[in-house]
Amino acid sequence: MAVVVGGLPVVDEAKHGKLLNVVKKIFGQVGTVVDIHMPFGANGKTTGFAFVEYEQEAHANDAVRTINNFALDKRHTMLVNKYEDIERYQKTPTEFVPPKVEKFVEPKNLKTWLMDPARRDMFVLRHGSETEIFWSDKGELELDYAGDREKKNGKQWCSQYVLWSPQGTYLATFHPQGIALWGGDKYEKRDGAGVGYHHLDVKTSKMLRAFPAGKPTGAKGEVVQGLMTPFKWSADDKYVARRGKDVISIYELPSMKLLEKKSLRAEGVHDFFWSPTDPILAYWAPEGNNVPARVSLVELPSRREVRQKNLFNVSDCKLHWHPNGTFLCVKVTRHSKSKKTMYTNFELFRVQEQLVPVEMLEVKENIVAFAWEPKGTRFATVHGEGQQRLNVSFYDMDGGNKAAKEVTLLYTLKDKACSHLYWSPLGNNIVLAGLGEINGQLEFWDATEQQSITVQEHFKCTHVEWDPSGRVVATAVCQPLDNSYYKFTMDNGYTLWTFQGKQLLEEKKDAFYQFLWRPRPRTLLSEKEYNNVVKNLKKFEKRFDQMDRLKERERLAAEKAERNRKEQEFQELLQKRLATAAARRAEYIALLDGYDSEDESEYIVQSHTYDDVLEVKEEVMRK
Template sequence: MAKKKLDEKADHSDIVRNEDGSSNEEEPNFSDPEGYVDDVSDEELLGELLRQKPQETDGVESVIVVDGVPVVGPDRLEKLKSVVNKLFTKFGHIVNEYYPVNEKGFTKGYIFLEYTSPVQAAEAVKHTNNHKLDKTHTFLVNLFTDFSKYEKISDKWEPPEPQPYEGQGDMHYYMLEPDAYDQFCVVNGPGRSVQIWQNTQPDPTCIQDRQTWTWSYVKWSPLGTYLATFHQLGIALWAGPNFTQYKRFSHNSVQFIDFSPCEKYLVTYSPQIDTDNPDQKRIIIWDIRTGLEKRSFDPEGPSAWPIFRWSQDDKYFARIGTDVLSVYETSSFYLLDKKSIKIPGIRDFSWSPTDNVIAYWVAEDKDVPARVILLEIPNRAEIRSKNLFSVADCKIHWQKSGDYLCVKVDRYAKVRKEKSEYKYSGMSYNFEIFHMREKQIPVDSVECKEPIQAFAWEPVGSKFAYIHGESPNICVSFWGIRVGLAPVQLKKFEKRACNHLFWCPNGQYIVLAGVGSSGGGSLEFVDTKEFLVMNTTDHYQMSDVEWDPTGRYVVTGVSVWKTKVDTGYWIWSFQGKILKRINQEKFAQLLWRPRPKTLLTEAMQKEIKKSLKKYYPQFESKDRMRQSRASKELIEKRAALMEKFSQYREKRVREYNEHKPRRLALRNNVDTDELDADTENVEEEIVEFFIKEEITMLD
């Protein structure tokens, strides 16, 4: 319409052309004719610009009010601003900030922050309200416009309308399986497919099969609630009967993750440094329930993953630095008591799996011996320490139930002093065993003069095993611990081809495995109750060994990440009997779904073990039903094939009988199909014809 009006105005201009085609153009007249009324609105002409017109409330809606801010003087104001900006700039750019002060220059406990848009302000209010800055300060954050909104609230109360409840579904549905079948996850090739299987008998059942479900690999949460998948933009958690997406955590190029023991928090780590993003966050701790970021960190020097290690109740997490141990509390995600623990020479640490106790060791320093220290958190009290001499290295191993702690110590065997310097030659090894449940935590020592290749505690029990020696004289020793007595050697297997130990989750049974190219894939299934070798076998090029949570099955796998041929996985019974061989191209990973801790008390578990005999008939009956079910399925399959053949035969017989009149007409009414029944009406005729003639000359 606007174009039409302009064309009409242009018609009023006069153009005079000469004979040679040139124009003698007069100045156009764009004035409206007399009585003309313009019916084009400003919205039609300038709609986009008018929508960007500043409004009176734009600045107000982008302002938030933060209450509960610490009251500080002018000397600490800049530090306060840096802390506040670090928290609130996560949600957008702050264009203005105002810190009201009194006549003495002290802040008044509240501040005003203005973002570039109301959306950023709303996000800041949503994620920072009730944020605990420290033990005495908690932020109360509101939009500035909320104050006028609350002033207009009617004095007459009206009950809110009930909202429909949307549950998350049964997150532990798999625990209700009547026959207690466990689940396991199989990853085929990086980025190909991910399958969830149920370990039904006699054959596993696939319950999920999704293509490109993960970018690299997958990981179960410690209690089996979530399945984590990796993607270029971050991590996704899946849960529920249909494995629907539970939460997403944005973290570019994330390669490592770690769950807290109670599944409250998730740690993501991106080791790649993005030069184009100076504000890149390398380590982020997330709240799994809300999906919010709790705090981010930068790695300090080279350190093994996981960088952060968690207490058994998710209340604390810690990391090691140069001569310092930093312990954080999850209530505020800041340092415990606002300071790190200075420990000169600290090398490694580990949390107890059942108590808030940290075990760490300190290296030797000139004439000061190395030490192993047990530190109680949060009071930081040393409950036990042990001096060690001529130490080269230590490894800390907690028993799963927290009853015992083993510190494997590598020592220099011979020490001699030359020109005020110590010279070492040779190595010796020993285990320092801490009895955590006994008074004053006594320590026993077990010595070994040969190199230690592997060590493992029995998860439920008081035994431990270790592999020692060098090829071809590799041995496996088993030791037992008794209350008030020194450890005693229970058994020693000599000349074994293994380099890893895999205990059954319930104890008693162990697999001695040769993992990797050096191990040759050897497998030895041992019952440590009588130290009976139940089976000796192998799985060539084996790269992984996984027990199921019940301790009834073992899976060995050959991963495509280790080799390109003969990839796949085999399922064994705990006695070493092969049950299934699954050869899969580009098989990458198999993980059993963990189970949460049992709700039965120790007394209830003991009672069940005592009365197992009365349950045997039920188990045997189910086993027979499974076998008969398998036989029944085979019989049904054969019967179906027989029925199909019978139907096909009957169809052909009917066609044969229907075509019989036509055959008789073609054969002069002679039924040649019934020759055996009636041969009188058949005339026989012998026909001879010349085929070939050969002449052979004889000498």
Template sequence: MADAEVERRMRGDTCTISTRRRTYRRIESKAGSSRSPEESYLQFIKIETKNPPTSIPCSSSLTRRFFDRPLDSKCFNVGVGALDQLFIRDGTLDKLIWNDNWSVDETVSFFRYPADKKLPSRWSPLGSFFVSSNYNLVIIWGSRYYTDFGRLMRFNHYQVEEFDISPGEKYLVTYNRPDPTDPNGLWLKIFDVSTGTGIVGLNNADVADSPQWPVIRWAGGKDDTYFATLSKSNTVSVYETKTFNLLGKAPLKLDDVIDISWSPTEAVLAILCGEKPLKVLLLQIPDEVKLAEKEITAIVGDCKMHWQSNGEYLAVNTYGGFEFFRIKEKGIPTDFLKVDKKILAFAWEPSGHRFAVIYGDEPTLSVSFYSMKTPGKVTELTTLSNKQADSLFWSPNGNLVVLAGLKEGKLEFFDVDRLAQISSVANVKANQVVWNPSGKYVATVSTIPQEEFDSDWCSDPNDPLDRFTIWSSGGDCLFVHQCQNRIMQLDWRPYGGIIDDDMVKTQ
């Protein structure tokens, strides 16, 4: 029966793509709920900020559209290493590292700050600043020169547990678990990053239907105009940030919503809903125009949505393969790819038309590369058999991919243009493989969950689990750095907020 269903889907018998542009209906009352329509969604309240910042901090941010300070060319100087800044959490310290030559066994940490092991730190989405948190604060750090890295803003939130920065870096969201015993307390706040002031929040008066983190699902692009929430009762609500009010004054009328996912580049919301069969729905926000709708056969727990980084394609796991939506083509046509074995990994080529799939039964797996370039056809480029790769990591520039057998400690650097292996490395102790934004370097590291860190644990200076390694894009080992403690986080600084076309032209 399963094979027949797959073959039927390959012929397109169940396609229900809408050719009409119609607006999706909104919910008037929540079925099975005693709550009124006005209470069936999160209602943001304005925050009255005490003693708001009165001036821009002395240390200028790397985000010049916020703080109106021109970037110094030294921030772009490769000799200084500003383009290859690396964040690591080394035990109880957050460290930001730059190095002008990764082949030299020496690093300079230009920022060191005590870290609360239970709370995250991270770069902002465009790399304009660094964000850390402690018991009651979220702090934004930045600099104009690589030598004057300092604190730019502080945001107060009692017992903060998580935070998020909007894609365009305009808003900061802070969160702690709702506490019904404190009805006046705010469990979520949204701040204006440019001024440091609170805008709106959510209180504990009614938390029965409050969603889990991440509460705010931001629409794609850098405008930060819309976001959505998915409640515990599977209600989807879409808000706009001009007033932080609900669009249409009511949630969307959708049954059995499983997950939602925005396009990374525009306000197109993909919604996975239904039971038997499941359904993928694409809505254009704010007009809620239904762009496409299609039934799929899938196992709910394994059904995932994968957007290509430019928002040109959407892949959805199905029973027996993948359903592909060609977002930029007229009518949003779909293709089906049959994969009749267990799928371990899937990844799009950044800004490209290719993707890779790892499938099969361990320990020997297969890796296949495909192209979406030909309209109406998913073209197989090559299949690599008998591989020990359980994960795959595309270079930000595309073309190159690292096939990683993290369980076996093996890395294979593969050129997808030439469909040829570049190099292979064995005995790598790592559970993460991270490309830098330029695609020149790859970092490998073995991290541990923050809750497992033991500050009394004695580090072995030769322990491979206490180090990170920098590789060239061709698989050459350039640099090994031994840390003092177990590593809990590692990430490269994004380029989006640091570099623009004018700066590139001047170099």
């Protein structure tokens, strides 16, 4: 695949080799160059054009995107086009033919599920060969779609896993051939792409850019298992980034062009995460070549380093952003100089404060789990040296009741059967879950009141997830899709609980693979408007109570109507059978030689009296 380069300097044969090396160096940064041809004109000088041939078409496409309009010097700007495009332009007819105006088609509403009058949440199930989407309302389920259209065509809707888009607009189904997107009230298929990593504008189904589907690797080149995609999106969807060797490549959307035509330099970068709310990227790099490990926060598009923290004797780091982007927790696993002893501390960044102050919290015990409270300043940790009984501690970044803003231990729960933490999306309520070897113990905890609401159990539980409203918790026992024999098969299924731990529904499913709540879009309310709604919640309670009463009356009326229908069916069947029996009565009597077994006058009534001794009692009387 070749590209045509224009705008080059016109030079004689003496300078031809030097210019050729410059062009080769620039275009060689994109991919492997097979050949470069720079023709001469009749005057013995170059024509200002060159032909660059690549091994792969993808490299030629990248050259057009990244080098086109590149300034070689003050007087020369390179113009890069694909050779096949030049040929196509030459074949353009001289006479203009107006394009056919297609009839406007009203775009389908992809948000219809948000218009549900009862404000119900949805979830998707994957089990066996089935993919089912349900409405959920206080444990009552209503099937919305189960791939009936695909079944009629002899196809299976999904053969692997499913995934909701971040705002719940689309459902992605995974197949050996690729990924399909579905949206709208009838879950119609959106046009997609083929093999590799493709970035699409889902509104137009136009492919923005494609990348070869290589295996994701670590900082040292090792293959990293379990990563579905090496790309990570910024909170405002303006950027998408992927990690390379010593760099983070950041692409602007929707053009998919490299930001400022160069990657962000990040020596030894091991992993990175975007802030959930701001265009801030946090990454960490392990120590090496006498350089300490470090955590860096970079603001984009300015590339200004907001904060950097050097770390010593580091074995591993885990980055945890607060959902509101206000804090960043770096869980640092350190080792002693002998590397025989491991210990943990937290580096807590106050990201939205001036100069981004950092506090260190050291925990002497092994850290099993960490979780931020979604709406608040608290976080919880699970720590301890055992496997079955661990401790759970709650902290506050704002000092609890103290005047000073500093991380403060609120309280610690001793000897809890807990290995994972699941906060409600609304905060305050948290599920202390004992998964794995603890076999599914669930404690519903009120963090503010510091009291247990209830303790439940879902045996062999592997998955816990709150619905977006914070009203319902789903727990599930799922098995891997690629394992036909699995030890939890008999326990597979899911259970729905209220936020107070009351069981709403329990369903057993063989070959159960996935349970996923459908996410909701970001709220359009400002923080002030949201707080005002919470403050005046009692005003809205009457409306919802009225809706609940109306729904209950409708349910009772439906039950009564069903009862009346069944009773009417019974009476109709009874009368039909009585009429049939009456019509055959004469024939029946004739078969019995005139004897009518239902005529009471044919019977002889005889009465007999029998005496039975029920009890004999003897008493000795004194004289």
